[in-house]
Amino acid sequence: MAKTEVFVSSPMISHVEIENWRSLEKFDMSLDPLTALVGANGAGKTAVLHAIDLLLGNRWPSMASFNLPRDFCRMDTSLGIRIRCTFDPPLQHVDALSKDQDIAALEFRCQPYKRKTATGDVGDLHDDFYPLNAKGEQPMVATVGPRKVRRSR
Numbered sequence: 366m367a368k369t370e371v372f373v374s375s376p377m378i379s380h381v382e383i384e385n386w387r388s389l390e391k392f393d394m395s396l397d398p399l400t401a402l403v404g405a406n407g408a409g410k411t412a413v414l415h416a417i418d419l420l421l422g423n424r425w426p427s428m429a430s431f432n433l434p435r436d437f438c439r440m441d442t443s444l445g446i447r448i449r450c451t452f453d454p455p456l457q458h459v460d461a462l463s464k465d466q467d468i469a470a471l472e473f474r475c476q477p478y479k480r481k482t483a484t485g486d487v488g489d490l491h492d493d494f495y496p497l498n499a500k501g502e503q504p505m506v507a508t509v510g511p512r513k514v515r516r517s518r
């Protein structure tokens with residue numbers, strides 16, 4: 366039998382985690398270079414692909430990405446939606462201090478505030494988009510270069 370090999374030269378999505386998105390209350394899937402999504406009608410295949418598109422597609426993910434409340438599992442907006450894609454190898458990012466940063470995963474969340482804040486009341490939905498390192502932590506990424514200090518004579 367002929368063996369099919371798939372060569373991947375750029376980062377590949379190696380893992381997908383989804384919570385409280387449409388029919389997917391808790392979903393977790395590892396991906397190979399070639400993965401087929403097979404399931405009965407209504408199993409959630411399109412929901413998985415739409416979640417990945419929301420996180421990594423052409424539009425920057427934001428509150429405007431959602432169809433509220435329909436995208437929340439059982440239309441319950443008190444739940445937090447979470448979509449995470451992990452990459453193998455990690456994405457490479459050179460920050461403003463020329464430091465190489467390995468971005469192992471990207472995560473997008475939409476959840477209600479637990480406490481009143483300057484931008485919203487308890488229960489108001491807000492979104493967060495995080496880069497994560499291999500430990501699942503947010504890396505310290507410089508977004509502004511070093512300031513030039515003028516010496517006074």
Ligand SMILES: Nc1ncnc2c1ncn2[C@@H]1O[C@H](COP(=O)(O)OP(=O)(O)OP(=O)(O)O)[C@@H](O)[C@H]1O
Pocket residue numbers: 386387388389404405406407408409410411412413434435436437438439440
């Ligand atoms: N917010 C929601 N909460 C719970 N279930 C939902 C929600 N939105 C959609 N669903 C359910 O998800 C199912 C549809 O899922 P999806 O379209 O992802 O399946 P699919 O595997 O792509 O199906 P098909 O093979 O027909 O394309 C339907 O049963 C629908 O009732």
Ligand SMILES: [Mg+2]
Pocket residue numbers: 410411412
């Ligand atoms: Mg479908």
